[in-house]
Amino acid sequence: GExxxxxxxxxxxxxxxxxxxxxTYSDSASNYFPWYKQELGKGxxxxxxxxxxxxxxxxxxxxxxxxxTAKHFSLHITETQPEDSAVYFCAASWDSSYKLIFGSxxxxxxxx
Amino acid sequence: xxxxxxxxxxxxxxEGQNVTLSxxxxxxxDAMYWYRQDPGQGLRLIYYSQIVNDFQKGDIAEGYxxxxxxxxxxxxxxxxxxxxxxxxxxxxxxxxxxxxxxxxGTQLSVL
Numbered sequence: 328g329e330x331x332x333x334x335x336x337x338x339x340x341x342x343x344x345x346x347x348x349x350x351t352y353s354d355s356a357s358n359y360f361p362w363y364k365q366e367l368g369k370g371x372x373x374x375x376x377x378x379x380x381x382x383x384x385x386x387x388x389x390x391x392x393x394x395x396t397a398k399h400f401s402l403h404i405t406e407t408q409p410e411d412s413a414v415y416f417c418a419a420s421w422d423s424s425y426k427l428i429f430g431s432x433x434x435x436x437x438x439x
Numbered sequence: 440x441x442x443x444x445x446x447x448x449x450x451x452x453x454e455g456q457n458v459t460l461s462x463x464x465x466x467x468x469d470a471m472y473w474y475r476q477d478p479g480q481g482l483r484l485i486y487y488s489q490i491v492n493d494f495q496k497g498d499i500a501e502g503y504x505x506x507x508x509x510x511x512x513x514x515x516x517x518x519x520x521x522x523x524x525x526x527x528x529x530x531x532x533x534x535x536x537x538x539x540x541x542x543x544g545t546q547l548s549v550l
Contacts, residue, residue, distance in 0.1 A: 328498075333481075359537055370445075370529050370541030371482070416481060425470060425489055425536035426497065429481035 329354040331419050333430030340407050341438050348433045350417035351399040357419040360400045361427070362391060365414045374415075375402070407437045442466070445530050445542035451550050452517065452524060460515045460545045462530035469534060471513035475499060476527040476544075485528075488513055489536075517547060525549050 330353040340346050352360075358379035363371035377384045377391045377400065384391050388407075393400040404411055417430040443464040452458045464471065470489050474482040484497030488507040502521025507513055513532075517524045525548050531539040
């Protein structure tokens with residue numbers, strides 16, 4: 328079955344710097360890759376997603392890139408702010424599967 | 440306001456006891472899900488339901504049971520067969536299998 332590996336497990340950056348989180352998936356049939364942000368004591372919230380027919384997607388300070396050949400995708404956050412501090416999860420699934428497989432999470436700390 | 444509501448926020452289970460976690464959504468979503476989250480780990484799928492009166496096992500269904508009698512509701516029962524139930528439980532819903540919308544979770548602990 329699908330396996331998603333996520334790195335790093337923790338990331339500390341200075342406010343205003345960029346942050347990059349990387350994920351690798353195992354099943355070449357996967358074609359949907361969302362990213363979720365989870366704040367302490369809350370449920371995850373979808374922040375951006377990408378399908379395999381697109382190489383890059385951007386939404387303000389957040390972007391996701393996908394390399395299908397290498398089977399990895401990354402989240403890029405530019406101009407980080409303290410409110411970006413949270414745990415970020417990547418995930419992968421394939422058409423009609425309803426089974427989203429999550430990475431183990433990255434705890435991002437943005438230092439003021 | 441449309442959303443997904445989980446209750447209770449905190450729940451305690453005694454040895455040999457079954458407990459039920461509630462999940463209700465008013466987003467008119469067809470699909471609903473239960474995930475388990477352990478400290479420092481990702482989310483693992485327990486059960487999911489694509490439509491009323493139908494549900495499928497996820498990756499860690501042993502010791503859990505669900506029902507889907509109404510579109511809005513997808514309760515999860517943690518049975519006494521689940522030997523390590525302490526975790527944060529998350530319910531989610533979606534139209535189709537993408538863009539899951541999560542509730543705020545229930546923390547289950549064993550007394």
